[in-house]
Amino acid sequence: MSKEENTNKPSSTAQDDDEPDEWDKRIFSTGCADENAKLTDCYFEKKDWRACKKEMEIFRACWKKHHNDERTSSKDV
Numbered sequence: 001m002s003k004e005e006n007t008n009k010p011s012s013t014a015q016d017d018d019e020p021d022e023w024d025k026r027i028f029s030t031g032c033a034d035e036n037a038k039l040t041d042c043y044f045e046k047k048d049w050r051a052c053k054k055e056m057e058i059f060r061a062c063w064k065k066h067h068n069d070e071r072t073s074s075k076d077v
Contacts, residue, residue, distance in 0.1 A: 031065075035058050
């Protein structure tokens with residue numbers, strides 16, 4: 001097989017990325033996947049959690065609304 005033919009084949013890992021992994025399943029089960037994505041995107045763009053306070057508050061509100069603090073036994077500090 002030539003190098004050109006090999007690069008035209010889709011890799012199996014690219015296909016596997018369409019399937020939710022354990023992390024994705026856990027995030028989706030919280031009911032706050034969208035809020036988590038926005039918070040993560042904010043951090044990725046700004047590289048500073050302090051610049052993402054609004055997104056963090058929205059995520060926390062969602063977390064509490066879905067009673068995830070009870071499910072995970074997390075405590076507010």
